[in-house]
Amino acid sequence: MRGLAFLVLAVLAVGATPAEAVLRITRDHGGYVEEYKAKYERVRAKGERVVIDGICNSACTLVFGIVPPSKVCVTPRASIGLHQAYYDKAFTFGIKVTSVEGTSDLMSYYPQTVKDWIRRNGGLTHDMKKIKNGPDLWKIVDPCPEDF
Template sequence: MRITSLALLSLSVLVASPARADLHIRRDHGGYVEEYKAKYKRIRDRKERVIIDGICNSACTLVFGIVPMNKICVTPKASVGFHQAYYDKAFTFGIKVTSAEGTSDLMSYYPETVKDWIRRNGGLTTEMKKIKNGRELWKIVDPCPEEW
């Protein structure tokens, strides 16, 4: 196999460039908690950044408890929403049933800044409690620098 100078140049650029893949959250309404835990642990372990650039609700908010806060930022479009955990509807005949154990598990992941906001706003309930970008959200997570 022959290696061309162009191939060597391309390889040197790849090796010299840091491998970084940012997760851009734009419209994430949540889902299965265990899937989010695994996803965010992979991001944390790869030391990747998370940019919240839109909706991050429900299980999506686990990002605050798993990825280091200095690797997360919010853009002006950011919005986060919290509520109690629910059992999978497949096991509750399609009825939305809250899970005290699941809610406790969610809370155990959140940093104190998130827990404080939740407490100040009446705790987790069945209703979605949202924080839009601005001072309240910046008490939890930093706004993104312009280069992000």
């Protein structure tokens, strides 16, 4: 009997795979671009899934250019917000100062679907342009399967 139990455990261990990790984004207003690049490169390297289940604004949207599209999805609560990059206000006396270089860097990461939406909607500006869940967002990223 002991041998049978060992055999069953061995078969289960061989067939078992670790649960796929999921990064769930619910209220992310962005931040430093370099930090998001590093974060999403780690997510990509680990093969994790990303579920956008709320707000994903600013640098958060780099997920679309770094994590493979097959690993990213949106729930009905998802929305994204895009705008030009700007310098840290701590260094500009609290004033938003656009960074042409930073904006160009952001755009270089975005897939064509994001670039197309930006172009159709007047380009990136100082103001946040939002895409709520629906056909416009689904052209960029697939809706999540129901189990998410």
